[in-house]
Amino acid sequence: MFLSKSFIPLLKNYPSEAKIKSHKLMLRLGMIKQSSAGIYSWLPLGFKVMKKIEQIVREEQNKIGAQEILMPTIQSSEIWKESGRYEDYGEEMLRIKDRQNREILYGPTNEELVTDIFRNSIKSYKSLPQLLYHIQWKFRDELRPRFGIMRCREFFMKDAYSFDLNDDDAEFSYNKFFLSYLKTFKRLELSAIPMTAETGPIGGSLSHEFIILAETGESKIYTDKRIFEVNHDNYKLDKESLKKLRLKYEQFYAVTDEKIDNKEFNNKVDKKNQLETKGIEVGHIFYFGDKYSKPMNAAVDKDGKKFFVKMGSYGIGVSRLVGALIEANFDEKNEVMKWPVSVSPFECAIICFASKNDTTSIEMGIKVKNFLEQNNIETVLDDSDENFSGKLKKFNLIGIPFQILIGKNPDKNKVEFKEVGNNSKMISLEEALNFIKSKKIN
RNA sequence: CGGGGCGUAGCGCAGCCUGGUAGCGCAUCUGGUUUGGGACCAGAGGGUCGUAGGUUCAAAUCCUACCGCCCCGACCA
Numbered sequence: 001m002f003l004s005k006s007f008i009p010l011l012k013n014y015p016s017e018a019k020i021k022s023h024k025l026m027l028r029l030g031m032i033k034q035s036s037a038g039i040y041s042w043l044p045l046g047f048k049v050m051k052k053i054e055q056i057v058r059e060e061q062n063k064i065g066a067q068e069i070l071m072p073t074i075q076s077s078e079i080w081k082e083s084g085r086y087e088d089y090g091e092e093m094l095r096i097k098d099r100q101n102r103e104i105l106y107g108p109t110n111e112e113l114v115t116d117i118f119r120n121s122i123k124s125y126k127s128l129p130q131l132l133y134h135i136q137w138k139f140r141d142e143l144r145p146r147f148g149i150m151r152c153r154e155f156f157m158k159d160a161y162s163f164d165l166n167d168d169d170a171e172f173s174y175n176k177f178f179l180s181y182l183k184t185f186k187r188l189e190l191s192a193i194p195m196t197a198e199t200g201p202i203g204g205s206l207s208h209e210f211i212i213l214a215e216t217g218e219s220k221i222y223t224d225k226r227i228f229e230v231n232h233d234n235y236k237l238d239k240e241s242l243k244k245l246r247l248k249y250e251q252f253y254a255v256t257d258e259k260i261d262n263k264e265f266n267n268k269v270d271k272k273n274q275l276e277t278k279g280i281e282v283g284h285i286f287y288f289g290d291k292y293s294k295p296m297n298a299a300v301d302k303d304g305k306k307f308f309v310k311m312g313s314y315g316i317g318v319s320r321l322v323g324a325l326i327e328a329n330f331d332e333k334n335e336v337m338k339w340p341v342s343v344s345p346f347e348c349a350i351i352c353f354a355s356k357n358d359t360t361s362i363e364m365g366i367k368v369k370n371f372l373e374q375n376n377i378e379t380v381l382d383d384s385d386e387n388f389s390g391k392l393k394k395f396n397l398i399g400i401p402f403q404i405l406i407g408k409n410p411d412k413n414k415v416e417f418k419e420v421g422n423n424s425k426m427i428s429l430e431e432a433l434n435f436i437k438s439k440k441i442n
Numbered sequence: 443c444g445g446g447g448c449g450u451a452g453c454g455c456a457g458c459c460u461g462g463u464a465g466c467g468c469a470u471c472u473g474g475u476u477u478g479g480g481a482c483c484a485g486a487g488g489g490u491c492g493u494a495g496g497u498u499c500a501a502a503u504c505c506u507a508c509c510g511c512c513c514c515g516a517c518c519a
Binding site for chain 2: 009010011012013014015016017018019027028034036037091092108109140142143144146151157159197207209218281283284285286313315317335353354355385386387388389390391392393394396405407408
């Protein structure tokens with residue numbers, strides 16, 4: 001990609017309406033464009049990042065045996081009346097009437113819809129467990145949308161649903177998602193803490209919020225620092241192993257300000273291990289048993305008897321993660337952003353000296369670009385005639401983790417290669433390629 | 443929804459108090475000189491001043507209503 005041909009409308013200053021760094025940077029880099037309060041269009045730079053996050057989430061869902069479906073954004077009110085939530089959900093649900101005057105709604109979540117799909121198809125306990133997920137737009141009519149895409153009204157979310165015969169199996173399903181979430185966030189280079197949480201309007205008995213640390217987060221959290229040292233790499237998808245994993249996390253105190261009990265915090269956690277900070281909720285998992293299956297009559301047969309299936313639901317805020325990654329990786333003071341390679345909009349930036357009279361730098365840049373692209377490295381080449389220093393500043397913000405700088409009299413055999421945050425070095429193009437490849441493995 | 447603020451060119455702002463027909467920086471376009479941490483010179487284009495009504499010879503400016511956006515709070519998978 002040539003930067004001059006891209007649709008990446010960069011600004012030289014921050015739009016005044018943005019206050020937190022992810023919102024500021026996303027507007028300045030032209031990643032998103034606000035359409036109305038809490039509703040955004042995603043422009044190429046932002047969309048690429050979101051799609052890469054989506055793909056990582058998808059792969060980790062598939063790994064635990066979840067199957068992808070796609071449910072509509074618009075739902076009928078009838079199933080919500082069946083579950084009883086049409087009245088309970090309140091003003092956050094966007095209710096619409098169609099031309100036949102039927103009540104429809106823009107889905108804020110999909111428990112009812114997926115339960116309806118399930119009950120029409122699955123009749124035998126032999127088909128269990130079922131883990132279904134989709135990645136789809138949701139709408140919640142927030143009283144006050146804010147912070148750009150962090151708390152918006154229309155947002156992109158992965159939500160999964162599990163169906164099991166009994167509590168024990170259901171807990172196994174729950175734990176699969178627990179592990180899947182830890183792996184997903186790790187691939188995004190985020191350290192997320194699972195915290196025991198309130199179940200809210202979803203209802204149920206078991207719930208964890210996954211929180212990443214960030215000063216601009218909306219949740220105040222109290223935790224034992226040692227929770228960050230828990231390693232989840234060696235756990236397998238079997239009941240015992242996953243139970244152990246959850247216990248390993250749950251031994252450490254970790255709660256939000258809704259649940260903080262200072263006495264308990266001081267008793268359970270040594271002063272030196274106490275961490276009191278703010279975080280962003282990027283995932284939330286719930287177990288709620290037969291809360292929906294019972295009123296909606298989603299049951300399977302076993303031994304001549306009917307069993308209401310035991311359900312859980314599991315959300316990851318895909319669009320919110322774009323903002324969360326910026327909150328975690330953008331050094332606003334020095335104006336330096338660095339995306340994890342796994343989700344960076346491009347993997348390598350090629351920054352060329354450009355002049356009408358001297359095209360050697362650009363020509364060299366195009367060779368480098370072709371070589372990297374042939375080797376499946378996504379590149380963007382800045383071929384504009386802006387000052388070199390201006391380009392450097394600009395790319396500091398765009399956050400592509402690797403840069404190849406091509407100045408006035410480029411070396412024929414070596415390129416100036418830089419990983420953001422480190423000094424540049426002169427190496428061969430093959431070495432640069434291998435270095436990027438080694439960092440891509442994830 | 444309670445409290446506060448704002449709406450003037452793509453972005454950041456001035457002008458409003460004291461009414462006289464719109465300006466600055468950045469960005470964009472042309473030409474030239476530059477180029478390693480956000481250059482320089484010369485020229486050009488771009489705005490129904492959020493919308494509607496009112497006052498006035500005259501409204502970005504004063505008055506009224508509405509709309510939109512931001513912040514604090516309440517709210518929040």
